[in-house]
Amino acid sequence: MIFFLIRLTPADPIGSITSGRKISAETRAALTAQYNLDKSLPHQYVIWINGLFKGNLGDSYRHRQPVAGLLAARLPTTIQLVLMSAVFAILLAVPAGVLAAVKRDTIVDRILSIFMIFCVSSPVFLNALLLMLIFVFRLRWFPAFGTGGNFIENLYYLCLPAFALSLNMVALMGRIVRDRMIGEFKSNYALALKAKGTPPGRITIVHCLKNSLIPVITVAGVQIGAMVIGAVLVENIFALGGIGALLIEGIQASDYPVVQSIMLFLVALFLILNLIVDLIYFIIDPRIRAGAKAVGNE
Secondary structure (H helix, E strand, O other): OHHHHHOOOOOOHHHHHOOOOOOOHHHHHHHHHHOOOOOOHHHHHHHHHHHHHOOOOOEOOOOOOEHHHHHHHHHHHHHHHHHHHHHHHHHHHHHHHHHHHHOOOOHHHHHHHHHHHHHHHOOHHHHHHHHHHHHHHHOOOOOOOOOOOOHHHHHHHHHHHHHHHHHHHHHHHHHHHHHHHHHHHOOHHHHHHHHOOOOHHHHHHHHHHHHHHHHHHHHHHHHHHHHHHHHHHHHHHOOOOOHHHHHHHHHHOOOHHHHHHHHHHHHHHHHHHHHHHHHHHHHHOHHHHHHHHHHHHO
């Protein structure tokens, strides 16, 4: 579907190949044949799939080099950005959700709830612009654009973009942790532990939090996939040069091989994340392991 939808755009891919220069009809015909644009869409699709199985994603119209090389050069920045955002989100959301549940119906709970509502309703690009305005132009704590020269320096450059990308996930996960924790506090086993004199901290962290993590893992898996999409906006605002910026360039220039390859990567990444979430379920939830064992014994 992606293959065919990208070809519905009115832009001329030959113009991308020639960088907008005027060319003769003979040159246009030669370029059209060279990039298989003279063939029918089904024929082009078969050619692309055949190359895909051989590890050939095609050549970029705009950059005049293999798409695989472009992705390999830009992918590390995007992966590092998304992973940092996920780490920030988990480190902020879980403690915030637990604190809001422990202090429910107090001023602390209300402040955290207002913050979460703001974060979940604020678009990623607005978060990025507000953080840039405060921490870059006002406080001058972080650089405005670009990435570092090595992995460690890159952590510093990506800190603010990653935090901006993580805020939506912080709000969503934090709210889920809060609601689940409140439900666990009211459960029979938590009340029984409290009656036995078990320390409140142990009840909260060891028992209630562990049982609250399953829906959080589900949300985290979905949101990390969504972060890759949000990274497209963040990378353009902070000029990071990841696959998000490459995708925008490809769409604007009708660079079909680039766009369809990146979209294919995003779909594959989303499926892999869902598989990882299912495997984590199997590891941490004994009920799922028991169910699988029961099915295997039948």
